[in-house]
Amino acid sequence: MSEHxxxxxxxxFMQWMERRLPIAxxxxxxxxxxxxxxxxxxxxxxxxxxxVMLGAQMVTGIVLAMHYIAHVDFAFNSVESIMRDVNYGWxxxxxxxxxxxxxxxxxxxxxxxxxxxGSYKDPREVLWILGVILFLLMVATAFMGYVLPWGQMSxxxxxxxxxxxxxxxxxxxxxxxxxxxxxxxxxxxxxxFYSLHYLLPFVIAGVVVLHVWALxxxxxxxxxxVEAKTExxxxxxxxxxxxxxxxxxxxxxxxxxxxxxxxxNYLGHADNYIPANPGLTPTHIVPEWYFLPFYAILRAIPxxxxxxxxxxxxxxxxxxxxWLDTSRVRSAKYRPLYxxxxxxxxxxxxxxxxxxxxxxxxxxxxxxxxxxxYYFVFLLVILPLLGLLETTKPLPNSISESVLGPTPSGAKV
Amino acid sequence: MSAHRSFVLALTFAAALAVVxxxxxxxxxxxxxxxxxxSFHGPFGMYDPxxxxxxxKIYRExxxxxxxxxxxxxxxxxxxxxxxxxxAQAATIASGFQVTxxxxxQGEMFQRPGxxxxxxxxxxxxxxxxxxxxGGALPPDMSVLAKARGYEAGFPWFIFDAFTQxxxxxxxxxxxxxxxxxxAPAGVALPPGAQYNKYFPGHAIGMPQPLSDGQVEYTDxxxxxxxxxxxxxxxxxxxxxxPKLDERKRLGFQVFIYLIVLTGMLYFTKRRxxxxxxxxxxxx
Numbered sequence: 001m002s003e004h005x006x007x008x009x010x011x012x013f014m015q016w017m018e019r020r021l022p023i024a025x026x027x028x029x030x031x032x033x034x035x036x037x038x039x040x041x042x043x044x045x046x047x048x049x050x051x052v053m054l055g056a057q058m059v060t061g062i063v064l065a066m067h068y069i070a071h072v073d074f075a076f077n078s079v080e081s082i083m084r085d086v087n088y089g090w091x092x093x094x095x096x097x098x099x100x101x102x103x104x105x106x107x108x109x110x111x112x113x114x115x116x117x118g119s120y121k122d123p124r125e126v127l128w129i130l131g132v133i134l135f136l137l138m139v140a141t142a143f144m145g146y147v148l149p150w151g152q153m154s155x156x157x158x159x160x161x162x163x164x165x166x167x168x169x170x171x172x173x174x175x176x177x178x179x180x181x182x183x184x185x186x187x188x189x190x191x192x193f194y195s196l197h198y199l200l201p202f203v204i205a206g207v208v209v210l211h212v213w214a215l216x217x218x219x220x221x222x223x224x225x226v227e228a229k230t231e232x233x234x235x236x237x238x239x240x241x242x243x244x245x246x247x248x249x250x251x252x253x254x255x256x257x258x259x260x261x262x263x264x265n266y267l268g269h270a271d272n273y274i275p276a277n278p279g280l281t282p283t284h285i286v287p288e289w290y291f292l293p294f295y296a297i298l299r300a301i302p303x304x305x306x307x308x309x310x311x312x313x314x315x316x317x318x319x320x321x322x323w324l325d326t327s328r329v330r331s332a333k334y335r336p337l338y339x340x341x342x343x344x345x346x347x348x349x350x351x352x353x354x355x356x357x358x359x360x361x362x363x364x365x366x367x368x369x370x371x372x373x374y375y376f377v378f379l380l381v382i383l384p385l386l387g388l389l390e391t392t393k394p395l396p397n398s399i400s401e402s403v404l405g406p407t408p409s410g411a412k413v
Numbered sequence: 414m415s416a417h418r419s420f421v422l423a424l425t426f427a428a429a430l431a432v433v434x435x436x437x438x439x440x441x442x443x444x445x446x447x448x449x450x451x452s453f454h455g456p457f458g459m460y461d462p463x464x465x466x467x468x469x470k471i472y473r474e475x476x477x478x479x480x481x482x483x484x485x486x487x488x489x490x491x492x493x494x495x496x497x498x499x500x501a502q503a504a505t506i507a508s509g510f511q512v513t514x515x516x517x518x519q520g521e522m523f524q525r526p527g528x529x530x531x532x533x534x535x536x537x538x539x540x541x542x543x544x545x546x547x548g549g550a551l552p553p554d555m556s557v558l559a560k561a562r563g564y565e566a567g568f569p570w571f572i573f574d575a576f577t578q579x580x581x582x583x584x585x586x587x588x589x590x591x592x593x594x595x596x597a598p599a600g601v602a603l604p605p606g607a608q609y610n611k612y613f614p615g616h617a618i619g620m621p622q623p624l625s626d627g628q629v630e631y632t633d634x635x636x637x638x639x640x641x642x643x644x645x646x647x648x649x650x651x652x653x654x655x656p657k658l659d660e661r662k663r664l665g666f667q668v669f670i671y672l673i674v675l676t677g678m679l680y681f682t683k684r685r686x687x688x689x690x691x692x693x694x695x696x697x
Contacts, residue, residue: 038690080484080557083657090657091664239686247683250676257672261665262456262578265560270583273561273654274553283614354568 030216035234036241037222039403043113044220046106048245049252053103054208058201060096061145064089068148070194072187075150076275094264100142101267102256104290107135115321115342118330119221125322127214132319134207139291139315141200144193146288151272156285158185158193164298167305184278224402225330226395233399284359292356293349297375299360300368310372317379324379326387334393338386345378443614445564446589449644451581453651456666459659460652462497463633468649469496471629471642473506476555479547479620482533484556485653491529494659495652504529548606550619559583559647559654583654584647586612591643594622 007028009015018025067086069078082089111131114120120128147158162179166172181188219228228234235241259266267289271282287295297314301307317324332339348371355368396402452461469490472482487507490498498506507527512534515522527534536552537543544551553561563582566574573579589612597609597616607617624642631637635645652658 077484084484084489090661094661235690240690243679243683243686247676247679250672250679254669254672254676257665257668261661261668263575263580264661265580266575270561270563273557 030212030237031242032236032238034216034237035228035231036220036237037228037233037399038235038240039222039224039399040220040241040244041223042244042248043109043116044222045245045248046110046113047215048241049106049249050103050110051208052249053099053106054201054204057096057099057103058205060092060099061198061201064092064096065198068194070148070191072150072190072276075148075190079149091260094260096145098256098259098264098267100145101259101288101290102252103138104142105255106252107138108290111135111318112346116332116339117221117223118225118325118327118332120321121225121325121330122322123218124214124221127211127218128322129319130207130211130214132315134204134211135318136315137200137204137207141197141204142288142290144197144200147190147193148197149272150190150276152274152276152280152282153269153272153285155185155276155278156282157287158189160285161287162189164304164308164311167308169305221330222399223331223333224396224399225334226397226399226402229398230400286357289353289357292354293352294356296352296356296368297372299356300365300372310376314375317376321379321383324383326384327390327392328387329392329395334395335386335390336393337390338383341378341382341386345375348374348378443564443616444589444593444611445566446582446585446612448579448585449581449588449647451584451648451651453648453658454581455578456662458662460494460648462495463635464645464648465496465652466498467631467633467635468645468647468652470631471624471646472555472649474629475623476646477533477536479536479543479552481535481537481552481554482556482653483535483554484532485656486530486532487527488529489656492656495656496649500529507531510534548619550606552620555650555653557654559587559650561654562586581651584651587647587650588640588643590618591624591646592639 007018007022007025009018009024014024017023064082067078067082067089069075079093082093084090086092114128114131143157143161147154162176162185165179166176168175177183179189180186181192222228269286286292294311294314298307298311301310327335327338329335332342352368352371352375355364355371358364360368397406451458452464453459472480487503487510488500490496490503490506491500507529510527510531510533511524512527512531513522514525517523535554537546540551560583563586565571566579566582590610593610593612595609595611597603601609601616603609603617607619608621609616610618624639624646626639627637629637629642631641635641
């Protein structure tokens with residue numbers, strides 16, 4: 001992976017600089033000549049999209065923070081003042097709110113890609129675990145951001161989620177009081193959520209650096225799951241990957257613009273335009289759509305403590321995928337059984353998302369329990385067994401062979 | 414394979430259960446408001462200034478007796494993309510309201526006619542006074558009411574709504590409430606002071622029927638009916654909640670043109686760059 005050309009500056013200043021801080025050389029080797037498998041499909045563009053979205057969220061967020069007031073008496077109205085009196089404030093806020101949702105669209109696509117093509121397997125375990133950490137940080141950041149407008153859903157989401165910690169035996173109540181900074185969700189809670197919501201994106205950016213670093217050590221996986229061996233298997237990052245990523249970022253932005261400009265409140269909840277009222281519980285407390293599958297898992301378990309454990313383990317278990325999946329073949333393309341079970345798993349998560357949006361009663365609860373059972377059985381039973389039982393399809397000898405066909409016969413794809 | 418099939422069966426079963434559950438839930442809740450035609454619907458939809466002026470007239474003569482509009486300033490009435498009042502007209506409207514100012518040099522609060530920079534004054538000094546005057550019910554502030562109300566379209570309609578750009582569940586709900594007063598069906602007991610409204614969740618609404626035919630005089634030829642009043646006040650409240658809608662859609666169209674051209678050019682650049690990879694000069 002490391003036999004590509006070295007940066008040799010012609011410009012005297014760049015030569016001077018390179019001997020002191022080889023940052024241009026780092027960019028050159030990481031983002032210009034860095035070899036990427038030639039057979040990557042568009043599922044591989046979501047990493048770049050996520051980087052762009054993180055930057056966009058930071059820019060809009062920092063400007064919003066210039067106008068936002070983190071106080072229970074002023075938060076709601078300060079958001080409305082951004083919408084009404086700040087130049088293009090409506091655009092900043094709708095970009096930030098819908099941008100968060102599309103950040104999750106991209107991260108879910110990125111995770112689906114990783115699971116489908118077995119990107120978590122040896123030698124990419126650390127890369128994958130860093131990804132799970134990034135996802136957890138995103139969840140925390142998004143949740144605390146949702147609390148900031150201090151509408152009804154903000155307040156009650158904060159109440160419900162922080163109360164989950166009260167399920168911890170003995171220590172639960174003191175922990176919740178400590179989290180709140182008081183005996184109920186109030187001004188101290190809002191203030192610390194604001195502080196952390198501002199901090200965590202920079203932590204995310206730091207872990208992204210580690211994530212990209214780990215990626216550049218082990219190289220990218222690809223749809224065949226066969227490692228790149230020769231120069232024929234790869235193309236240079238620039239222009240090939242950059243132009244492909246740029247095109248798909250454009251497509252992604254078209255979808256984002258549809259929501260921002262035409263249906264900016266579609267993904268939100270009407271109740272969050274009602275100022276927070278601790279004395280009035282909304283009829284249905286519903287999280288944002290990107291948390292719904294986990295919310296359904298939480299509510300499917302009759303015991304609060306075990307519900308919280310199930311909720312946490314549904315995400316944390318993903319970090320153990322490299323060891324839960326015992327198969328040596330990476331890509332689902334060559335694993336017919338895994339492919340089917342995995343697609344059902346994805347459908348189950350979508351189903352859980354729908355159930356999470358519905359009231360926890362009657363058939364919804366039964367359905368959520370069946371789907372939750374599949375979620376965990378897939379990860380803990382099916383995945384380890386499949387690797388031992390499944391007959392996989394023959395792998396191509398190399399990436400270039402899978403693209404161009406076997407060398408002697410020629411044009412078979 | 415058979416294990417896989419049984420999971421598919423379980424999934425189908427679960428989906429069927431979910432649909433049955435959904436039916437029973439909807440049976441208990443209020444009727445879905447009928448969808449109206451709104452001038453501000455869709456990618457090119459804008460507010461109709463004449464309709465906003467009529468809606469404002471209703472707010473001023475009827476709603477403002479109980480409902481505040483505290484996030485709006487009188488100057489907003491003359492903002493572009495709004496009811497299109499001139500600044501002079503907005504100033505005249507403002508001077509028709511008494512606002513509390515002060516303290517003055519004697520340390521006293523005092524009343525004076527409103528100015529363009531003032532926000533709409535609240536109809537009651539505080540929530541307790543509002544409840545006291547309204548039989549215990551609190552009339553909500555109307556500044557963002559049109560975005561704070563709505564109804565669940567349910568599956569699969571909510572998916573279609575993303576494509577048809579349906580964002581008017583708030584105005585539809587407001588129009589429906591204005592038109593939803595009925596005699597309570599036999600056997601329905603209402604709490605004292607409550608009215609029956611078929612679109613209100615739980616049906617028992619604290620607000621007496623606010624508008625009747627001919628109550629507000631229209632000078633532009635629009636029919637003075639409750640149906641028309643409902644549409645006009647809903648449109649006005651949508652503007653109050655989302656005053657930058659016209660600007661948003663206008664900019665959105667420009668952004669779309671820009672993104673489509675940019676993405677199109679990137680697509681052809683990508684094809685050109687990758688041509689040699691997909692079709693090598695001679696196969697190895």
